[in-house]
Amino acid sequence: xxxxxxxxxxxxxxxxxxxxxxxxxxxxxxxxxxxxxxxxxxxxxxxxxxxxxxxxxxxxxxxxxxxxxxxxxxxxxxxxxxxxxxxxxxxxxxxxxxxxxxxxxxxxxxxxxxxxxxxx
Numbered sequence: 789x790x791x792x793x794x795x796x797x798x799x800x801x802x803x804x805x806x807x808x809x810x811x812x813x814x815x816x817x818x819x820x821x822x823x824x825x826x827x828x829x830x831x832x833x834x835x836x837x838x839x840x841x842x843x844x845x846x847x848x849x850x851x852x853x854x855x856x857x858x859x860x861x862x863x864x865x866x867x868x869x870x871x872x873x874x875x876x877x878x879x880x881x882x883x884x885x886x887x888x889x890x891x892x893x894x895x896x897x898x899x900x901x902x903x904x905x906x907x908x
Contacts, residue, residue: 791827803856816888824880
C-alpha cells in the first residue's frame, strides 16, 4: 500500500530570480508537495506523532522559501534536503515550485520546476 500526505498550492511571496529586479522586488510563488509516508500506524493510533505533520512541513518549506536564490532548482533542492533531514518518515518527495507571472514578456500564469526524489 502506498500512502501520501500532500500540501497543494501553498502561496509565498519571496525574492528568487536571476534578474536583479526580481530579487529586489520579489514575486509570488506556489509550492505543491506530495510526500510518500507510511500512515498505517497513525490510522490505528489517531496520534500525529505516528505520521508527518503537514503544519511542520509547511514551516520547514516556509523557512527555505525565505532564503533568496537565483534558481528555483536551488530552492527546490534545499526544500527536499530539509524535508528528508527533518522528517525521517518521508520515503519520497514530489515537489512543484512555480513562479507566478514570471517577468519574461509572455502571457503566462506560472513557470517553474517539478521534481521527484526518493530517500537516498
